[in-house]
Amino acid sequence: MAEAAAHRSHPTPAMYWGIALFLGVVTAIEIAVPSISALDPIKVPLLWMLAAVKFFTVVGFFMHLRYEKRLYKTLFLFGVFGVFPLFIVVLLSMDAL
Amino acid sequence: MSSQAAPVETHDHHDIRPIRKAAMWVFLGSECMFFGSMIATFLLYRNETGDGPGSEIFNIPFTSASSFVLLMSSLTMVLAHNAFEKRDARTTRIWLGATALLGTIFLAGQIFEFAEFVHEGLTLSTSSFGSAFYMLTGFHGAHVAIGVMMLMAMFYLSLDGRLYDDRGLNVELVGLYWHFVDIVWIVIFTVVYLLQV
Amino acid sequence: MVLDTSKDLAPAEPTGIWSWITTVDHKRIGLMYGFTALVAFFVAGLEALLIRLQLTTANGTVLSADAYNQLFTMHGLTMLLVVVMPVGAAFMNYFIPLHIGARDVAFPRANAFSYWLFLFSTVMLLSSFVLGGAPDGGWFGYAPLSTQLEEYVRMDYYAIGAQLLGIASIMASANFIATVFTMRAPGMTLMRIPVFTWMAVVVSFLLIFSLPIFGVGLFQMFFDRNFGTQFFSGGGDPLLWQHLFWLFGHPEVYVLILPAMGIVSEIFPVFSRKPLFGYPFVVFSGIAIGFMGFGVWAHHMYTAGLGPVAEAGFGLATMMIAVPTGVKIFNWIGTMWGGKVSFELPMLFAIGFVSLFVIGGLSGVLHSVVPSDYQQHDSYFVVAHFHYVLFGGGVFGYVAGAYYWYPKWTGRFLDKKLGLWHFWLMLLGFNMTFAPMHILGLNGMPRRTYRYGEDLGWEFWNQVATVGSFIIGISFLLFAWNLIRSHKRGLPAGSDPWDGRTLEWSISSPPPVHNFDEIPVVEHVDDFWHRKYATDDDGRAVRMPDVSGGTISAETATGDDGSHEEEDMHMPSPSYYPIVAAGGIVTMGYGLVYVPGGWVVVGIGALISLWGVFGWSLEPVTRGGDHE
Numbered sequence: 002m003a004e005a006a007a008h009r010s011h012p013t014p015a016m017y018w019g020i021a022l023f024l025g026v027v028t029a030i031e032i033a034v035p036s037i038s039a040l041d042p043i044k045v046p047l048l049w050m051l052a053a054v055k056f057f058t059v060v061g062f063f064m065h066l067r068y069e070k071r072l073y074k075t076l077f078l079f080g081v082f083g084v085f086p087l088f089i090v091v092l093l094s095m096d097a098l
Numbered sequence: 099m100s101s102q103a104a105p106v107e108t109h110d111h112h113d114i115r116p117i118r119k120a121a122m123w124v125f126l127g128s129e130c131m132f133f134g135s136m137i138a139t140f141l142l143y144r145n146e147t148g149d150g151p152g153s154e155i156f157n158i159p160f161t162s163a164s165s166f167v168l169l170m171s172s173l174t175m176v177l178a179h180n181a182f183e184k185r186d187a188r189t190t191r192i193w194l195g196a197t198a199l200l201g202t203i204f205l206a207g208q209i210f211e212f213a214e215f216v217h218e219g220l221t222l223s224t225s226s227f228g229s230a231f232y233m234l235t236g237f238h239g240a241h242v243a244i245g246v247m248m249l250m251a252m253f254y255l256s257l258d259g260r261l262y263d264d265r266g267l268n269v270e271l272v273g274l275y276w277h278f279v280d281i282v283w284i285v286i287f288t289v290v291y292l293l294q295v
Numbered sequence: 296m297v298l299d300t301s302k303d304l305a306p307a308e309p310t311g312i313w314s315w316i317t318t319v320d321h322k323r324i325g326l327m328y329g330f331t332a333l334v335a336f337f338v339a340g341l342e343a344l345l346i347r348l349q350l351t352t353a354n355g356t357v358l359s360a361d362a363y364n365q366l367f368t369m370h371g372l373t374m375l376l377v378v379v380m381p382v383g384a385a386f387m388n389y390f391i392p393l394h395i396g397a398r399d400v401a402f403p404r405a406n407a408f409s410y411w412l413f414l415f416s417t418v419m420l421l422s423s424f425v426l427g428g429a430p431d432g433g434w435f436g437y438a439p440l441s442t443q444l445e446e447y448v449r450m451d452y453y454a455i456g457a458q459l460l461g462i463a464s465i466m467a468s469a470n471f472i473a474t475v476f477t478m479r480a481p482g483m484t485l486m487r488i489p490v491f492t493w494m495a496v497v498v499s500f501l502l503i504f505s506l507p508i509f510g511v512g513l514f515q516m517f518f519d520r521n522f523g524t525q526f527f528s529g530g531g532d533p534l535l536w537q538h539l540f541w542l543f544g545h546p547e548v549y550v551l552i553l554p555a556m557g558i559v560s561e562i563f564p565v566f567s568r569k570p571l572f573g574y575p576f577v578v579f580s581g582i583a584i585g586f587m588g589f590g591v592w593a594h595h596m597y598t599a600g601l602g603p604v605a606e607a608g609f610g611l612a613t614m615m616i617a618v619p620t621g622v623k624i625f626n627w628i629g630t631m632w633g634g635k636v637s638f639e640l641p642m643l644f645a646i647g648f649v650s651l652f653v654i655g656g657l658s659g660v661l662h663s664v665v666p667s668d669y670q671q672h673d674s675y676f677v678v679a680h681f682h683y684v685l686f687g688g689g690v691f692g693y694v695a696g697a698y699y700w701y702p703k704w705t706g707r708f709l710d711k712k713l714g715l716w717h718f719w720l721m722l723l724g725f726n727m728t729f730a731p732m733h734i735l736g737l738n739g740m741p742r743r744t745y746r747y748g749e750d751l752g753w754e755f756w757n758q759v760a761t762v763g764s765f766i767i768g769i770s771f772l773l774f775a776w777n778l779i780r781s782h783k784r785g786l787p788a789g790s791d792p793w794d795g796r797t798l799e800w801s802i803s804s805p806p807p808v809h810n811f812d813e814i815p816v817v818e819h820v821d822d823f824w825h826r827k828y829a830t831d832d833d834g835r836a837v838r839m840p841d842v843s844g845g846t847i848s849a850e851t852a853t854g855d856d857g858s859h860e861e862e863d864m865h866m867p868s869p870s871y872y873p874i875v876a877a878g879g880i881v882t883m884g885y886g887l888v889y890v891p892g893g894w895v896v897v898g899i900g901a902l903i904s905l906w907g908v909f910g911w912s913l914e915p916v917t918r919g920g921d922h923e
Contacts, residue, residue: 014180021173028169031288032162035295045293052288056281063176064277072476073123080127083504084134087589091538094593094605097142117401121473124503128465132507135539139526146530223523226530233518267912
């Protein structure tokens with residue numbers, strides 16, 4: 002089960018600072034989006050997308066999931082991607098979407 | 099069978115670290131469902147404000163600042179983990195302390211925010227909106243508080259050089275948990291705050 | 296017994312009460328799960344008999360409406376959460392490590408914690424009978440009924456008790472998943488794992504992903520009852536509870552049945568002397584059932600008014616889930632087909648399982664059809680259906696497992712004559728009890744009502760059902776007597792009484808503390824069988840020629856010739872922290888039931904559990920070879 006991925010070199014502290022800077026910039030964009038009226042039509046998908054970018058950046062780099070065994074990825078992403086269809090159906094059936 | 103095949107060495111000795119990590123990832127997958135259910139509840143009740151206030155009482159600049167604090171605590175956490183892997187106990191301790199501090203600032207911010215909202219008339223029982231809001235952010239806050247406690251336990255262990263003893267908990271597992279608490283907030287910040295204003 | 300080579304280096308089996316309290320041995324924990332569940336089974340059975348007595352005649356006077364509500368609620372809760380799930384956990388605890396060639400589960404102390412938390416939560420749930428009344432809102436706890444009457448603590452016991460049982464199950468499941476994925480013996484690839492252990496993995500995943508949803512629902516119910524929140528009342532929607540409950544509740548029924556399916560998948564090959572027909576199909580259909588089990592929850596809610604699109608979708612999904620289930624049934628029949636079938640007790644119960652499960656499965660397909668379900672909803676037809684799958688299926692399967700593995704637990708057989716009485720009485724009693732319920736249901740008898748009128752003509756079949764239920768009761772008294780008696784007086788079984796196929800039969804009965812003297816190296820599905828038998832030119836199994844007169848002893852089959860270097864076997868050391876932590880958490884639970892007055896108790900419980908958890912996580916781990 003040990004794959005090549007498990008041995009890919011981990012990021013250095015400098016890279017971690019860079020990633021944090023990137024996350025900060027994305028957050029700044031997120032905060033700005035609601036106040037730009039031109040973006041109103043695509044506000045909802047845009048904000049979801051930016052959140053997903055941040056989410057997977059932290060999971061991939063800070064939690065090292067990019068570099069981990071496939072097993073760990075499966076275990077976790079099961080939960081992440083499982084929760085969406087279930088509750089989309091729940092909310093649809095309750096007329097809340 | 100051992101006589102003719104004599105194949106792989108029978109390693110009875112399972113390194114326990116990957117086993118714990120697998121269990122931690124399973125647990126985090128489970129937590130996704132936990133928070134997912136509460137986020138769905140919030141989405142369902144986002145407009146059910148009854149007679150009480152709704153999302154207009156949110157103070158986005160304030161919450162943005164505390165979100166940023168929590169986001170940066172992920173950076174300090176990963177630096178602590180990095181130093182831990184390099185067996186640099188002193189640097190690990192500094193970053194652990196910084197993470198715990200940032201977590202505490204976030205919690206203080208949340209308590210302040212809750213107090214403000216209660217003052218403005220939004221309580222747990224005002225409306226379904228209030229119930230869902232406080233439950234979601236409250237359970238998240240409880241997770242942050244448990245995380246801070248674990249960070250302080252690690253900090254304490256590092257003081258007398260016991261950071262590398264084999265125990266139930268280690269910096270890597272605490273780190274995974276901490277980052278998870280952070281990514282949950284990334285979603286909450288978007289869904290509860292940014293999408294509602 | 297046979298394996299006495301180099302025993303001197305292995306850890307000795309400790310004795311005494313304290314050794315059971317502090318034990319972290321998966322086999323002992325498995326036995327404790329089984330014993331607790333058996334006791335709870337008799338409690339829940341007694342509840343069922345009282346319900347049957349009440350319904351024997353029209354306008355029954357045995358129970359008040361209030362007592363009836365408590366009894367049918369607790370019968371469901373106990374049977375599902377405290378009997379069948381833990382019986383599954385008992386088998387999983389005992390056999391997952393033995394099936395994959397490991398010395399213990401991944402986290403022995405967390406395993407002990409799961410058991411103690413389960414035991415204490417069970418005691419807490421049952422204690423509600425004498426502490427203000429048991430839960431009385433149905434095991435499904437539908438809001439707004441469950442969130443009303445805040446002055447009673449009954450549904451608080453439900454909310455907290457089920458929550459704690461859920462936490463215990465989540466921890467146990469994470470443990471099993473970590474065990475199977477990281478601690479398999481060399482050569483034990485995923486597609487060589489015995490089917491029972493595969494089903495245990497699927498069940499663990501179902502619990503891991505469904506229990507947190509239920510947990511959120513339970514918290515919301517508890518908050519609504521005690522803190523005035525509006526999740527299901529006021530501006531809230533009671534339908535949300537139904538979604539959250541059934542998102543857990545439907546995967547839960549697969550949690551109950553899949554381990555039983557795994558057990559019979561172990562039994563059929565052994566007693567047909569053939570490999571399991573289509574091993575990969577059985578495994579993958581189990582996984583498919585797990586996946587699809589998450590997508591059919593709303594078929595419990597057809598009459599809640601979800602709209603035609605949702606109902607059609609869930610109806611189709613529900614019909615489809617019959618496909619992987621049917622695949623399994625054909626695989627079991629295919630296993631028996633052309634085999635040398637011997638009708639030993641485990642085999643009888645396994646065949647009973649398949650036959651009754653098919654009946655229950657077919658009436659389940661009827662329920663998936665929306666218009667038909669509108670008629671059957673909340674009638675005794677549904678009661679008949681789920682007892683056919685859960686009792687006729689589940690319980691027959693677990694009892695089959697008990698007859699199959701009792702020799703491994705104790706070194707002795709269960710008495711065959713008593714066992715035959717048990718089987719035939721149980722089969723007769725079961726069908727007498729639940730088959731008439733189909734008729735009653737179609738005649739319109741509603742569930743959960745404590746009385747019915749004389750003019751409705753329901754008395755005859757109700758009386759048949761009551762007689763049947765007492766026959767079931769007698770059959771289980773025989774079973775209990777058999778379990779006790781055979782422990783000392785059963786025929787000695789040796790290490791491999793059934794000519795088994797999987798690794799647990801390669802070690803002595805009962806197994807030594809460390810399970811395997813030497814961790815086996817696995818090369819096949821049914822590895823132990825392949826060590827005993829070779830295949831001749833016609834594809835027939837031939838016992839391998841062996842020194843000991845044609846039969847191979849378990850000793851040589853494991854390759855344990857005593858010449859190998861003994862490795863050090865530090866088993867995890869016993870610990871009392873798990874029981875302390877579990878005790879603290881349940882103390883908190885008791886406090887929460889009685890908030891606001893109970894906050895003090897919550898505080899005390901929190902302190903105890905902090906002591907337990909910190910003592911535990913800072914206690915050094917002893918484990919073989921973890922020197923690095």
